[in-house]
Amino acid sequence: MELDAIDKKLLHLLQTDSKVTTKKLSLQLALSATAVYERIKKLEKSGVIEKYVAVINKEKVNKSFIVLCHIKLIQHSNEYITKFESEVVQFNEVLECYNVSGDYDYVLKVVVQNMRAYREFINEKLTKIEYIGSTHSTFIISELKYTTQLAI
Numbered sequence: 033m034e035l036d037a038i039d040k041k042l043l044h045l046l047q048t049d050s051k052v053t054t055k056k057l058s059l060q061l062a063l064s065a066t067a068v069y070e071r072i073k074k075l076e077k078s079g080v081i082e083k084y085v086a087v088i089n090k091e092k093v094n095k096s097f098i099v100l101c102h103i104k105l106i107q108h109s110n111e112y113i114t115k116f117e118s119e120v121v122q123f124n125e126v127l128e129c130y131n132v133s134g135d136y137d138y139v140l141k142v143v144v145q146n147m148r149a150y151r152e153f154i155n156e157k158l159t160k161i162e163y164i165g166s167t168h169s170t171f172i173i174s175e176l177k178y179t180t181q182l183a184i
Contacts, residue, residue, distance in 0.1 A: 033078045038063070040184045042071055043080070047181040050084045087180060090143060097146050098172035101158070102136035106165035119161045125153050136168065 035043070038061055045057055054072070058065040075081045090096040103120075105112050120129055120140065128141035144150050150169075158167070 033080060035080070035184065039071060039075065039080075042068070043075070043184050044181075046072070046081070085180075094145050095143050097144050097150060098175070099140075099142045099144070099150055100170040100172070101140040101142050101154075102168040102170070103138040103140065103164055104135070104166045105137050105163050107163065108137070112163040116161055116163055120158075123153070123157055125149075125157070 041061060042057065045052060045060060054065045054068050057063075057068045061068060063071075072081070090098075103116075105116060116138070117129075117131075120126060120138070125142050125144050126140050127143050130139045131137065132139050142150065142153065144153055154167070154169075158164070
């Protein structure tokens with residue numbers, strides 16, 4: 033889908049505050065509320081806008097221990113990859129999972145309460161998945177930047 037300048041500005045505004053009213057958007061974009069509504073529906077229907085979410089403050093819900101967990105499988109067969117991927121995406125502690133190049137096969141972003149909770153996650157869940165050869169954990173000391181906004 034080709035995005036024009038108004039679509040791009042609209043997406044920026046929605047990424048900043050997805051609860052903003054169509055009326056307020058119409059004032060910021062110098063369009064009618066109906067035109068803004070139709071643009072939003074077009075962006076949703078085309079899949080440019082996938083969903084709307086609330087960004088939760090991790091500190092306030094006691095889930096501020098963030099770990100990047102690097103995973104190496106013992107082999108790269110379709111069976112091993114499929115089994116690992118289908119199981120790891122089921123874990124609530126895993127917010128993101130990437131298949132990567134380099135020394136490891138996957139990087140997981142894991143968010144839990146504390147070190148004890150992470151150890152339980154590793155021992156009770158992650159290492160129960162077959163075909164994991166090794167793991168390497170990197171603990172986040174401080175978060176310098178966190179955003180969900182894509183520059184368009």
